[in-house]
Each structure stands twice: as structure tokens, then as C-alpha cells.
Ligand code: UD1
């Protein structure tokens with residue numbers, strides 16, 4: 001049996017990897033080892049996702065934890081290389097654009113092991129984003145690139161990659177959404193917080209460019225306070241953001257306001273229920289731009305650019321830049337505009353299966 005390693009490390013990796021693992025496993029052709037780098041480690045950033053998405057408990061945990069980019073990436077390379085030396089796989093599958101994706105790609109390619117990149121070819125062309133560096137570096141050495149949309153395939157072709165190594169098979173994050181959608185409705189979070197369907201705004205914020213900058217984070221909090229005067233707001237806070245909020249003593253500004261619900265990171269089912277039923281979403285997340293498009297929920301993205309332009313051209317996403325001061329006026333504009341439901345090619349719940357059938361031919 002050929003051996004495949006499947007790499008996860010951060011919250012979104014589980015959502016993207018689970019459908020691919022299940023599809024490959026059902027072929028009964030591969031010995032699959034799931035390697036968790038440990039980049040994310042809190043229960044609500046990792047284990048809850050493994051359980052809810054019915055993903056295999058990782059076989060190996062590198063337990064690298066948090067650190068600066070250099071430290072975290074270097075630790076993963078060092079630890080994963082030890083695994084590779086013992087267990088030479090025939091291929092390594094990496095997902096998305098996090099530090100774990102880059103580090104495991106480097107370790108594998110230096111040992112001449114094939115790398116398969118899923119969610120390849122996305123480009124923001126903004127090298128100030130750590131994720132853009134990761135995407136570009138992974139795609140420059142990966143052997144096989146699976147993309148979520150045609151524009152991502154075109155980006156790869158423009159960079160000189162051969163067409164034969166690119167496969168547009170759709171979005172595995174949407175596979176998870178489709179598979180578990182019936183479970184989202186069972187979440188009792190709306191009742192718990194007294195929220196009504198379509199009557200609140202969901203905020204998520206975790207990009208370093210928004211939350212690691214004191215002035216910007218302060219403005220984001222001020223904007224949420226202004227918006228909460230007219231709309232109920234729900235803000236599940238990412239650990240990076242919570243650390244910054246606490247460092248700057250900002251929590252007390254928002255925690256007792258009657259119209260703002262604050263929470264820590266939510267499990268997948270709760271979060272998807274909150275997202276699906278929101279009037280609109282204000283975010284800087286990558287995955288949420290895609291999920292909100294699938295749900296037909298309007299999304300305001302607080303960034304200057306996006307590596308997911310299809311969510312604007314064919315979906316519900318609007319880029320509002322990161323001037324921050326304009327968030328409340330942008331909400332006022334968008335809330336009056338008609339809703340849009342779109343169906344992007346291959347964002348249909350079967351991407352993992354299609355990917356597995358290609359992998360069957362190449363590995
Ligand atoms: C990482 C990814 C980002 C992705 C996000 C998904 C990189 C470069 N960034 O960002 O692309 O959008 O995950 O959520 O890979 N922390 C905890 N508990 C945890 C994990 C993190 O408290 O389980 C805190 C630590 O203080 C840590 C900080 O969050 O230093 C940031 O974590 P890190 O994994 O470095 O980056 P993210 O911002 O999570």
C-alpha cells in the first residue's frame with residue numbers, strides 16, 4: 001500500500017482536510033497518516049473541529065505550539081523531518097496557506113517526496129500577508145496543485161506551472177459545509193444569546209494587519225460600539241485578537257454593552273449556525289468569505305485585497321478596505337441592497353471525492 005501523509009495544524013485545515021481524508025480512505029488503497037503540527041492547540045481551535053467534523057484523530061502530533069513565524073516554521077520543519085526520516089511516505093498532502101502548510105512542504109520536498117497542495121493558486125498579490133508568502137512558496141515547489149476555482153488555476157499558469165499538474169476540483173471547505181449543514185440547525189446558540197435570525201451582524205477579526213496594530217484594533221472596537229447602537233452584534237474572538245484586546249485593556253469597553261455578544265472561538269456547528277443566520281458578516285477571514293457566499297449571506301471584508309476574488313464577482317463578498325472608520329457606513333449601504341445567492345462551479349459537496357479520484361491516478 002502506498003503511504004500518504006495528510007497535514008493539519010490550524011483550525012481551517014481540519015475543515016478542508018476532513019473530506020479529502022474520508023474520500024481517500026474509502027478508496028482502500030492508501031495507508032494514510034494524519035500529522036497534526038500543533039500550530040493550534042486550544043480545544044476550541046482544534047479538538048472540537050476534529051470531533052465535530054468526524055475527522056480521524058491525528059496519528060502524530062508534533063506539538064510545536066505558538067511562536068514567531070521563523071520559530072514556528074523552523075520547529076515544524078525540524079519535527080516533521082524526523083517523522084519523514086522514519087516513515088518515508090509516497091506523498092504529502094498540505095492544505096491552505098498557514099505556516100504548517102509551508103513548513104511541511106519544505107521538509108517533504110527537501111527529501112524529494114511529492115507534495116500535493118489543496119487550495120492552491122489563490123493570490124492576493126500582497127506580500128505583507130504571511131499567508132501570501134506561504135501560498136507562493138508552497139506552489140513554487142508543490143508537485144500537484146488542486147485549485148478551488150478557475151482564477152486560481154490561471155494564477156498558477158501565469159507563474160509558469162504546467163497545465164498537467166493543475167486540477168480544478170472545487171472547494172473542500174464547502175464539502176464540509178454541505179455534509180454537516182443539518183447539524184448547524186441543532187445549535188442552540190441563537191436562543192442562548194437571545195439572537196433572532198437575520199437580526200444581528202457577525203464580526204470576526206484575526207488578521208495581523210487589523211488586530212496587531214494598536215490604532216486599527218482600537219478603531220475596530222469603536223466601530224463595533226457604534227454599530228451596536230443600531231444592530232445586535234456577535235463577536236466570537238480569535239485567541240490572537242483576544243490577546244491584543246487584553247494587552248490594550250479594551251475588553252472592558254465592550255464586555256458589558258447590551259447589544260454586543262462576545263464569546264471565545266466557537267465550535268464549527270455553532271459558528272456555522274451563527275454565520276448562516278446572520279444579517280451580514282464583517283470579517284477578515286479567508287474561509288468565511290467563501291462560506292458566506294455559499295450561504296448567500298452578505299459579507300464585508302475588512303481588507304485591501306482578497307485572494308478569493310470569485311467571492312466578489314460571483315458571490316456576496318464586498319471588499320471595504322481596512323480604513324476601519326468606514327465600517328458602519330458600509331454596513332448602512334449594504335444592508336439595504338438585495339441579497340444574492342450564487343452557485344460556484346464545483347462548490348457542491350463533492351470536491352473531496354473528485355480530488356481522491358485524481359490522486360488515485362497520480363500516486
Ligand atoms: C493562523 C494562520 C492564519 C489563519 C489562522 C486561522 C499563519 C501564518 N497564520 O493565524 O493564516 O487564518 O491561523 O485561525 O499560519 N493561540 C492560542 N491558542 C491556539 C492557537 C493560537 O492562544 O490554539 C494564540 C497564541 O497567542 C498565538 C496566536 O494565537 O501566538 C496566533 O496563533 P498563530 O497560529 O501563530 O496564528 P493565527 O493568528 O492563529
Ligand code: UDP
Pocket residue numbers: 011012015204206236237238264265266267268269271272284285286287288291
Ligand atoms: N470558524 C469557527 N469558529 C469560529 C471562527 C471560525 O468554526 O469562532 C470556522 C469557520 O468555518 C471559518 C474557519 O473556521 O471559515 C476558518 O477560520 P479562520 O477565519 O480562523 O481562518 P481563515 O479562513 O482566515 O484562514
